[in-house]
Amino acid sequence: DEIDKLVQKNGGDSLYVILKAADESRGTKTSIIGITNDTSFTENLDSRVKSRLNQESIVFPPYNSQELKDILEPRVKGVVKDGSIEESAINLCAAIGAQEHGDARKAIDLMRISIEIAIREGDESITTSHVYRARDRLETDVLKETIRTFPTHTKILVLSCITASE
Structure with missing residues (x-):
């Protein structure tokens, strides 16, 4: 939850390390679900991170x-x-x-x-x-x-x- 806060606090490198480790873990399938309220979150990510993402966005409407x-x-x-x-x-x-x-x-x-x-x-x-x-x-x-x-x-x-x- 609030993956954007993780990146703000620790920089894009933390997300890159997680994604790289997931890619390199042979014989296992790894999924990472990142939740954010910032719809433009991925636009500002480092190109190394973007290249490792197989992103699918789901937008939830706000609660009434x-x-x-x-x-x-x-x-x-x-x-x-x-x-x-x-x-x-x-x-x-x-x-x-x-x-x-x-x-x-x-x-x-x-x-x-x-x-x-x-x-x-x-x-x-x-x-x-x-x-x-x-x-x-x-x-x-x-x-x-x-x-x-x-x-x-x-x-x-x-x-x-x-x-x-x-």
């Missing part, structure tokens, strides 16, 4: 809100007691996930963090308020992680811009 709701509902059963999650909270998690390119992971993370917030605060039910706070927390976490990966000089530039705008 109802499909995400159908994914979320069985996941929350057994995690919290029946009736403790308001229907509107599940609907909101599904709707936000659908707006984020039909991202099931985003919807699931929102539901999980909403439950964590409610438990931490001692609330008996999970509401849309918890979902909105979970969304804010997720967005903050993504921003922090993005900034954390910046080189030092970029961090200094961002800090300078923030300071200048205050």
Whole structure:
């Protein structure tokens, strides 16, 4: 899953080594299934990697809100007691996930963090308020992680811009 992240982190050489090893393993058939949301992923690969790929692409359409709701509902059963999650909270998690390119992971993370917030605060039910706070927390976490990966000089530039705008 997220083969593009493997290549971004380790460079195309890691994928090349895997494909080369698969080609050189005599007497065995090897398949590699790489999953990515980046439809242009293979366009930027090194020619050595491209030449070893016998690529077949399958494009899955993004989930809609109802499909995400159908994914979320069985996941929350057994995690919290029946009736403790308001229907509107599940609907909101599904709707936000659908707006984020039909991202099931985003919807699931929102539901999980909403439950964590409610438990931490001692609330008996999970509401849309918890979902909105979970969304804010997720967005903050993504921003922090993005900034954390910046080189030092970029961090200094961002800090300078923030300071200048205050």
